Amino acid sequence: MLADISPLREHADFRRLWFGNGISAIGQQMTAMAVALQVYAITGSSFYVGLVGLCSLVPLIVFGLYGGAVADAVDRRRLGMTTAFGATALSAALAALAILHVHKVWPLYTVVALQAVCFAMNSPARSSMIPRLLPAEKLPAANALASMAGGVEQMAGPMLGGVFVGFWGYQSAYLIDVVAFTASLYAMWRLPAMLPGDDGEPGSGAPAVRRRPSVTEGLRYLAARPNLRTTFISDLAAMVLAQPRVLFPALAALWYGGGSRTVGLLTAATAVGALIGGVFSGWLERVNRQGFAVLIAIASWGAAMTVFGLTHDLLLGLLLLGLAGCADTVSMVFRNTMLQSAAPDDMRGRLQGVFLVVVVGGPRLGDFLAGSASDIFTPTVAIVGGGLACVVAITLIGLLQRSFVRYDARTPVA
Template identity: 45%
Template sequence: MSAGSGAARDETIDHTAPPTRTGLRRLLGAVVLDTRPLRVAPFRRLWASTAVTAIGSQLTAVAVPKQVFDLTGSSGYVGLSGAVALVPLLVFGVWGGAVADAVDRRRLLLVTNTGLAVTSALLWLQAAVGLGSVWVVLALLGLQQAFFAVNQPTRSASIARLVPVEQLPAAAALGSTVFTFGAVFGPLLAGALLPAVGLSTLYLADALALCLALWSVWRLPPLPPLDSAPRRAGLRDVADGFRYLATRGVLLASFLADVIAMVAGMPRALFPEMAERSFGDPPGGGSALGWLYAAIPLGALLCGLCSGWLSRVSRHGVGVTAAVVAWGLAMVGFGIAPSLPVAAGCLAVGGAADMVSMVFRNAILQAAATDEMRGRMQGVFTVVVAGGPRLADLMHGTVAAAVGTRWAASGGGVLVVLLMVLSVVLLPAFWRYRAPTGADH
């Protein structure tokens, strides 16, 4: 009798446990970050190269504007650094995409990663010897951005060769999540390290991380063009890319959405001045500066860790629109925030919205462009994503010098909302856009 009761209990447990575990797995799968692309070894290596440099790159992203502000005492010069970085992004971003379509993408990644490491080492050297020239800093920043402008579209254009089309939103979320992980802890680490080891060490850490990333890139498989043998990338190829883009209204609209969000609403050029004059940082830098730089990526990171649901959303146009409007409202809140915690909270909400927008925009680009054009489209994407904030640096720095930082930040947020609503009215096809299925692709 006792044995029979035990058997009955065991049978009951065996019968009910699997559905419970299955239900839990389904719940977690609907919420937690989708890691399926990491099962693909080449993508995992590409992702790992981003992970290694995630924190280091953000140390430099804090160090450059901080050094410029220390040398000049002006947010206007910090904004000028954005303009200096914008020129190589515009030139080499588009051309770099054409190169990525014409040569083996793995080789191009190796060359540009090496260039990024060398320029970070030179930034460290000028800071370590106390050169004290803002123009040297700006020149090295421009050179670094030229390498970045070729590296980024090459890296992004490789993804669709490595994972299935239905996993593209998940792959985009994985890449952005690891980058934003670094963007959270990099600025916080920078704020802690600045008083202890000095600004030059931040550049050195970035250079070392870039050297380590070369190993992951080296282990990628060859990624030559699918349509033909490697060829030269000239102005005709660049022009072909723009003609192709002109026929893809949804791609144009997705780029426009990011231009609106970043150019009108990215207030990062104001962070050094606001950290010191609004939130009480000492002149040499401190925790407020770190929190301001970390807040946007912190919100993006938290959203990325809970991004499993994004793979199940088919209305990508609606998703981008709602996310950009949410970003604008968050920047309004940041501009009028009375304290550092409230300001950081608004920036974090904006970061979560930007993560949603980025995932859907990247998925639209990867799915809508053919492989022979994907590098050039990623080049335009890089110009928009990286160049937009540079224009914002110039605009916000200039406006802040005239009317103050709070008006510059909150006014930009209002402009984002108004422009995004207007763009949807004028481009209704983007609002109606749905993601293709694997069969469609």
């Protein structure tokens, strides 16, 4: 029932990287929260807060698709350190803008876009380091630890960001992010060179394979594999249609009479649910109809968001967001498992690039859609309509992709 922590005990490089990335990720979440609050304070509009997500979306799509290919052609340690240092400098730039009281949104949008470039190049590099640091039998435990760390980051980062902004201003969150990045930089500095190898085994030291990266080949493969393709489409149904986080600053003020600390609680509630779902995930190993489970989990997400939009009680709202986060964890576990087991090894890197674009870019597109709908109609219409649209979309996906409903983990078919 509980996570295996032996990778942390037995492998110092992985332990440093896990802790370093976790601390840095909390700082990044604090920065994301502070930027949303600052844009809303300047403009008073959820639409402009939604534009923050759109500014991240384009760089993530462009550079995310090629990030995995670049990570397979250069020293991953050097790439990770370079992009992490760039993200550190950008957080320092945000702090400077806040200290100088620059009341314009376009500098914030510019920095956010550049941060998305750094993240899109850094994430595949960091992910591809893990198989070189651990034996193959420890990779499932390492991925479980990464999932649990992600829940803590999503829970603690926004909540701390809201608290620090509320007490000490936007610059406090940005400066903490700058300091937090040093943990990740130190962890990668202690690593050996990570040149791509032929087998990807720990310590292989194999020479890099020099070839022209081909993103289109991976996309063609994905287009011809209905089950793998549906894992991405189903996630987009949830993240694009029923993603209300961009509305949290407005909801805190209009529904709950709160401020930045209430925004932090709303954002953290989903992460708390995801963390609980990860801690008590032992039963998932006994589920073989993984495609059907993905559809049920995403429909549950949409239903929870629909009810959330109908209530203005803070405690009930937090509970519903927590249930949605738990459903998201179930969906994520099965989608990742299907991607890892049904796809051949020589395609997993390029599919991981698509995975990054969908998982990170989808919610940002959802931010833009929810912010626009809220300004055109009302926050209630945006949230309830999005939740219902998610349930309808996932039902149609199940009806149209019968092979996905029948997918059996004992005989995985892409």
